[in-house]
Amino acid sequence: MKQPGGYKTRQKEQILQYLTSHEGEHVTAQELSRHLEDEGTPVGTATIYRCLDQLVSEGVLRKYTLDSRTCACYEYLPHGGECSRHFHLKCLQCGKLYHVTCEHLCELESHILEHHGFRIDQSKTVLYGVCAECREKQ
């Protein structure tokens, strides 16, 4: 999580606006570019990538690289700072992101720290899998 970030520009606001209105979904740079063009307010590719990177380093977005896609996905993180206190479960099928606060996970964290010497950074960690809803559909 860094400083407030630089100037406020039309491009930056539009990019963030799109991401926030697609909470819980993963968005690619290309989708974003296409959307902004359709809106009649195109933004250069380089700018899109630069803004996304900036938002990621500010902790506003999270960057994913899913196997199914050939390109990176970005997702808005709604709960800001709170996300460092719980784990994230990301459904590979519907793309939904679940925020889980659970003693088991806290225990896991301390177990790994004590027995494996590794301090997990919850804000960077995402557990991937398939959620209950999607499993029922099958």
Place this chain on the structure above:
Amino acid sequence: MKQPGGYKTRQKEQILQYLTSHEGEHVTAQELSRHLEDEGTPVGTATIYRCLDQLVSEGVLRKYTLDSRTCACYEYLPHGGECSRHFHLKCLQCGKLYHVTCEHLCELESHILEHHGFRIDQSKTVLYGVCAECREKQ
């Protein structure tokens, strides 16, 4: 998991040989290419990718896409894939990847499945944090 695959060639054997001798590590196509060139037995890029894809579809290798890397990683699956039930811990500072097989993690998996209805896919999940070595340095 498919049939035995086609002909046996020098290139195919060397690629598999490298992967098996680096069990537990994530290898990229580029590293593989570089290695084979250093050995004095270079293999064309296209061939490398074609062989890797083939081995993945045969279930011999697993393909990853880690966030930190921009390219895909491949890993040999020692026991036909089913027994490689371990989690990955990735150090954000030194970049090292740790493979952890631990009952605690298996329990965690079943806990999340039972209590949260979410089936974790270990092959897609990487726990990020800081390893013991890097923490000592600080």
Place this chain on the structure above:
DNA sequence: TTGCGTGCAAAGGTTTTGCATGGCA
């Protein structure tokens, strides 16, 4: 001999970089 495997080069797609210009504060 048959047809898959290989290597080269070119194409394709995503992301980054250089540089001059534009715009916020």
Place this chain on the structure above:
DNA sequence: TGCCATGCAAAACCTTTGCACGCAA
């Protein structure tokens, strides 16, 4: 005014594809 942000184009990368030739079975 001082910087950062933007846009364009080109570059840098990773991966795939087309095609002629090579080689395993």
